[in-house]
Amino acid sequence: MSEYVLEMTGVSKVFPGVKALDNVQLKLRPGKVHALMGENGAGKSTLMKCMFGIYKMDAGQILMDGQPVTINDPMDALSKGIAMVHQELQPIPARTVGENIFLGRYPMKKALGFIPMVDHAKMYSDTAELLKRVRMNFDPKQKVGELSVSQMQSVEIAKAVSANCRVLILDEPTSSLTANEVEALFRIIEDLKAEGVAVVYISHKMDEILRIGDEVTIMRDGKYIGTWEASELTTDKIITLMVGRELTNLYPKRENVPGEVVFEVKDFTSINPRSFRNVSFQLRKGEILGVGGLVGAQRTELMEGLFGIRSHTTGQIFYKGKEINITRPKDAIDQGIAMLTEDRRGSGIMGVLSVADNISISSLNKYLDHGYFINGKKVEQLVQDNVKKMNIKTPSSKTLIKSLSGGNQQKVLVGRWLANNPDVLILDEPTRGIDVGAKYEIYCIIADLAKEGKSIIMISSEMSELIGMSDRIMVMCDGRVTGFIDGSEATQENIMTYATQFE
Amino acid sequence: MEKKNKSTEQSRLRAFLTGDRFKALLPLIGFVIIILVMHIMTNGKILTPKKLRLLFSQIYYPTIVATGVFFIMTLGSIDFTEGSTLGVASIVVSALSFYSIPLAILGGILTGAAIGALNGFFHVKFRLPSFIVTICTMYLFRGVCAYFTTETAVPASNAIKALDQDWLKITITLAVLAVAFFLFKFTRIGNDVKAVGSGETAARFSGVRTGRVKFLAFVGAGALTGLAAFVNVIKVGSITSTAGNQLETQILISLVLGGLPITGGAKVRFTNIIVGTLMYAVLNSGLSILGYEPQVQQLIKGVVFLIFVALTIDRKALKVIK
Numbered sequence: 001m002s003e004y005v006l007e008m009t010g011v012s013k014v015f016p017g018v019k020a021l022d023n024v025q026l027k028l029r030p031g032k033v034h035a036l037m038g039e040n041g042a043g044k045s046t047l048m049k050c051m052f053g054i055y056k057m058d059a060g061q062i063l064m065d066g067q068p069v070t071i072n073d074p075m076d077a078l079s080k081g082i083a084m085v086h087q088e089l090q091p092i093p094a095r096t097v098g099e100n101i102f103l104g105r106y107p108m109k110k111a112l113g114f115i116p117m118v119d120h121a122k123m124y125s126d127t128a129e130l131l132k133r134v135r136m137n138f139d140p141k142q143k144v145g146e147l148s149v150s151q152m153q154s155v156e157i158a159k160a161v162s163a164n165c166r167v168l169i170l171d172e173p174t175s176s177l178t179a180n181e182v183e184a185l186f187r188i189i190e191d192l193k194a195e196g197v198a199v200v201y202i203s204h205k206m207d208e209i210l211r212i213g214d215e216v217t218i219m220r221d222g223k224y225i226g227t228w229e230a231s232e233l234t235t236d237k238i239i240t241l242m243v244g245r246e247l248t249n250l251y252p253k254r255e256n257v258p259g260e261v262v263f264e265v266k267d268f269t270s271i272n273p274r275s276f277r278n279v280s281f282q283l284r285k286g287e288i289l290g291v292g293g294l295v296g297a298q299r300t301e302l303m304e305g306l307f308g309i310r311s312h313t314t315g316q317i318f319y320k321g322k323e324i325n326i327t328r329p330k331d332a333i334d335q336g337i338a339m340l341t342e343d344r345r346g347s348g349i350m351g352v353l354s355v356a357d358n359i360s361i362s363s364l365n366k367y368l369d370h371g372y373f374i375n376g377k378k379v380e381q382l383v384q385d386n387v388k389k390m391n392i393k394t395p396s397s398k399t400l401i402k403s404l405s406g407g408n409q410q411k412v413l414v415g416r417w418l419a420n421n422p423d424v425l426i427l428d429e430p431t432r433g434i435d436v437g438a439k440y441e442i443y444c445i446i447a448d449l450a451k452e453g454k455s456i457i458m459i460s461s462e463m464s465e466l467i468g469m470s471d472r473i474m475v476m477c478d479g480r481v482t483g484f485i486d487g488s489e490a491t492q493e494n495i496m497t498y499a500t501q502f503e
Numbered sequence: 504m505e506k507k508n509k510s511t512e513q514s515r516l517r518a519f520l521t522g523d524r525f526k527a528l529l530p531l532i533g534f535v536i537i538i539l540v541m542h543i544m545t546n547g548k549i550l551t552p553k554k555l556r557l558l559f560s561q562i563y564y565p566t567i568v569a570t571g572v573f574f575i576m577t578l579g580s581i582d583f584t585e586g587s588t589l590g591v592a593s594i595v596v597s598a599l600s601f602y603s604i605p606l607a608i609l610g611g612i613l614t615g616a617a618i619g620a621l622n623g624f625f626h627v628k629f630r631l632p633s634f635i636v637t638i639c640t641m642y643l644f645r646g647v648c649a650y651f652t653t654e655t656a657v658p659a660s661n662a663i664k665a666l667d668q669d670w671l672k673i674t675i676t677l678a679v680l681a682v683a684f685f686l687f688k689f690t691r692i693g694n695d696v697k698a699v700g701s702g703e704t705a706a707r708f709s710g711v712r713t714g715r716v717k718f719l720a721f722v723g724a725g726a727l728t729g730l731a732a733f734v735n736v737i738k739v740g741s742i743t744s745t746a747g748n749q750l751e752t753q754i755l756i757s758l759v760l761g762g763l764p765i766t767g768g769a770k771v772r773f774t775n776i777i778v779g780t781l782m783y784a785v786l787n788s789g790l791s792i793l794g795y796e797p798q799v800q801q802l803i804k805g806v807v808f809l810i811f812v813a814l815t816i817d818r819k820a821l822k823v824i825k
Contacts, residue, residue, distance in 0.1 A: 347705050348708075349702070350697075361694070364691055374694060
């Protein structure tokens with residue numbers, strides 16, 4: 001009998017262009033809570049998806065009770081006693097608690113001895129039993145859609161328990177729970193530990209890890225850093241281990257000089273209570289303001305709010321000293337604000353249209369003759385200017401944008417916004433999915449724009465990029481701004497400290 | 504070495520057959536095949552001057568209607584109201600033709616535009632898929648059409664019937680095509696329509712007023728159907744409850760025959776309209792010359808439609824019919 005219920009060793013996984021996991025290991029003891037930690041993109045979720053059979057490993061093996069096993073898909077994982085509660089819960093709201101728990105594996109009975117039928121009585125009595133085990137006392141026949149988020153989560157855990165799981169993966173389980181609900185979750189986890197279940201607990205919240213975790217495995221950039229007893233660790237030590245890497249990217253020298261305040265946001269709050277709230281900040285002429293935070297910090301949502309894509313309840317936006325009102329993207333664009341979105345494919349490029357169509361869409365009124373007719377020559381001139389200025393590699397202006405590389409698509413989109421000659425540029429993850437060479441070119445473009453006196457807000461989840469490019473860094477956590485750090489004083493540690501300041 | 508060449512050739516052929524360029528050629532190939540098949544089966548009867556004139560006389564008003572629907576499908580939306588709109592607008596045109604011809608034309612266009620505005624309003628303001636909205640309004644206006652034609656057919660004035668001349672219908676059709684082509688290719692509105700069809704979110708984030716663009720497209724398509732109603736009235740002279748019956752299906756078959764993917768989107772080509780309506784007309788008159796019963800004709804057209812939809816559909820766009 002092995003001392004581990006499940007071991008993953010030498011796990012590697014390559015996605016096109018990225019080594020997501022590189023020789024990673026994870027060893028789970030029965031009856032222990034094993035915390036898995038790392039920055040955004042460290043490979044935690046990828047590792048869990050390999051364990052749960054969603055991804056296939058390129059190398060490495062999984063042992064259960066010391067015996068090698070292969071896990072082909074989630075059904076396979078479940079049958080071997082591995083269950084996962086996803087960060088985004090996926091219940092069927094219109095069906096009952098019992099039906100959700102036994103979905104796809106309803107207890108059956110034979111009516112008249114031969115007609116197969118669902119045994120509802122057994123299903124609901126079993127559900128009541130399971131709910132008792134997770135200390136929940138609601139009606140098994142209640143519709144899941146009527147439950148609170150924490151109750152839905154308990155249903156998911158009950159479902160995992162019902163599969164007689166031996167390994168339970170909880171991916172950021174407390175991200176949408178209140179303090180009381182977190183306590184309830186911890187009681188369930190304690191019960192499961194007592195029953196000998198190994199729990200993998202993924203979270204960014206240090207205090208939770210130190211309270212409930214028995215062991216901690218830390219990952220960074222797809223690599224295994226080490227495993228420690230939780231009692232040996234402190235918050236500071238975890239952060240140092242999570243981010244402790246050299247700055248590998250090079251950044252262009254910046255010669256911009258921040259001037260007077262051009263853009264100011266006061267007490268900006270979303271209509272969605274879980275999203276951004278009470279955000280205030282100032283942006284200077286020629287300044288690069290970095291925005292840091294973990295996934296779920298609501299940075300993108302905040303920018304979309306400022307750009308008129310999402311609605312806000314309270315808050316004021318001042319632009320060059322005057323209060324402005326933005327209710328749709330066109331309002332923001334007319335004021336001289338531009339936003340490069342994070343999801344280039346979904347909300348940036350218009351794939352089946354040409355480079356010329358894509359680059360001219362926001363500033364088309366400038367190329368109209370007599371107010372109606374598009375002047376092809378002026379558009380062509382715009383394309384050629386940008387191709388030259390930003391070194392865009394495209395066969396012609398008629399080429400469909402989807403056939404360009406990510407870096408060139410991004411340059412076209414930057415060109416789209418610059419054609420409007422904006423004073424404020426919001427760049428949301430401007431180098432995501434772009435190869436290293438093109439990244440440097442994008443950095444140079446950003447640095448040049450700031451030098452020309454444009455004000456730039458840059459969201460980035462890459463710590464080194466944030467530190468390397470920003471004059472000032474605004475850090476967000478859970479919808480709030482938790483701190484500002486001067487670019488020269490920024491370190492991965494102090495950013496991470498602000499980024500994990502949960503209420 | 505030779506074997507390698509062969510396999511790359513094969514994969515190149517496969518890439519060509521599944522690629523966009525082949526899909527763009529497909530309607531032309533289909534057009535030639537349909538003409539050849541009809542030519543052989545009818546022993547050359549289809550290409551006589553008399554038959555050709557008849558053939559052309561069938562395509563004027565469907566072409567005008569298809570041009571409007573083309574814009575809607577470029578958005579990635581769909582419209583099922585053409586038939587009922589044509590019916591209602593034809594009644595208006597006929598009734599007004601006793602007072603003044605220009606008034607009749609204007610009345611037809613305004614009626615169509617109003618129905619288009621209703622579709623656009625529900626589609627944009629209530630965020631209902633156009634598919635759902637236009638099926639509801641199709642049913643509604645088919646009812647209106649039936650209400651006014653239950654007792655007797657609605658007659659048109661002799662003055663309007665006297666306009667039934669080829670040159671007029673050709674001029675109107677060509678003018679519509681020319682203006683639409685110009686709008687589609689060289690103006691802001693055409694550009695915005697393509698932008699919405701290619702990626703509504705990206706277009707909105709780039710400052711396109713997507714709701715307004717969609718609304719205008721529906722109003723414009725309705726207005727064109729209203730104009731088509733005028734061309735229809737001068738040809739038929741009186742309006743019965745079946746006016747414009749199944750026109751929406753005919754337009755959809757035509758556009759798909761012309762190579763327009765049923766899911767729409769910015770991949771459309773302007774030639775889809777012309778090739779499509781011509782192909783439909785050839786198919787239609789060929790089947791008549793061959794002496795098939797109307798029911799059998801419908802069955803054959805349905806089979807052809809199904810095959811073309813399957814061949815030209817853009818599977819990546821299946822989730823985004825708006």
